[in-house]
């Protein structure tokens with residue numbers, strides 16, 4: 496622990512390191528904002544059946560209504576992982592979203608517990624902060640045992656072991672702040688508009704979230720095991736209330752992304768684990784296809800990589816990952832040189848810029864590269 500709190504801190508601490516993006520927002524993307532809606536369970540997996548209410552049916556009806564609302568916006572494209580009572584493997588759900596290059600992944604579920612626990616909670620991926628979060632993830636993850644080839648598709652994964660998840664969270668970490676932003680907005684709607692009991696935004700190791708390469712949340716709309724809540728969720732009013740709340744949070748999120756040209760979402764977690772590198776250590780110079788760049792900004796809009804857009808810095812390169820464009824300054828195989836580039840970027844006002852490393856075109860942790868070099 497924990498990047499979660501770092502990200503939260505970064506979200507709360509907006510304004511401290513306001514990057515300046517002097518461009519207009521008229522570089523419209525041709526592609527639509529794509530939302531993948533994932534109704535939990537289905538087919539021979541009913542999900543939880545608290546008080547006889549069926550999670551898979553409630554989740555599907557909510558999701559279809561969320562989709563119907565979103566589809567009214569011509570700039571939003573909706574993709575469903577299932578539109579009927581069919582069984583879809585967890586890893587396939589993520590694959591659908593990745594292949595669609597979706598901007599958001601939203602999974603909808605209903606909770607259960609052997610107590611009178613009730614209320615709504617929305618999860619982002621991460622290490623289980625406590626036993627209760629782990630239990631929720633374990634229950635949802637156990638679906639894999641109903642899949643035909645789970646040993647092959649989830650090799651080495653043990654749902655009973657929280658540690659099994661460590662090391663698997665890297666992809667979602669990139670999108671943690673965006674995921675938290677959407678999760679907060681969903682919870683706000685549930686509690687503000689609908690007066691549902693708020694269990695908050697939480698973090699746990701859901702396989703279905705681990706598979707996706709975009710901001711992703713898992714919504715637990717309430718406990719079927721708590722009869723008043725189960726009856727509500729099973730009613731058409733309950734489902735339509737939940738759907739409206741989730742849809743409006745997604746629309747708000749999209750609006751926020753559209754309006755904030757790189758704004759709120761350009762705060763990324765820096766790698767603080769860098770070992771000290773001595774100036775005299777010539778072995779720091781890299782071989783084996785490792786290059787360094789300085790990440791100066793990130794955001795949802797595609798900006799021309801002209802130096803005048805980046806306070807005179809040149810060369811600037813741009814790469815798109817998921818729905819986020821990242822902007823890099825410089826490129827060198829020399830770690831000392833990239834540290835100088837970073838200092839230049841900082842001097843120009845990119846105070847939260849940080850060094851990233853690439854190996855054979857893939858982004859790798861700087862600490863791992865520098866470690867291996869100094870050995």
Ligand SMILES: [Zn+2]
Nearest residue numbers: 535542604605
């Ligand atoms: Zn579920």
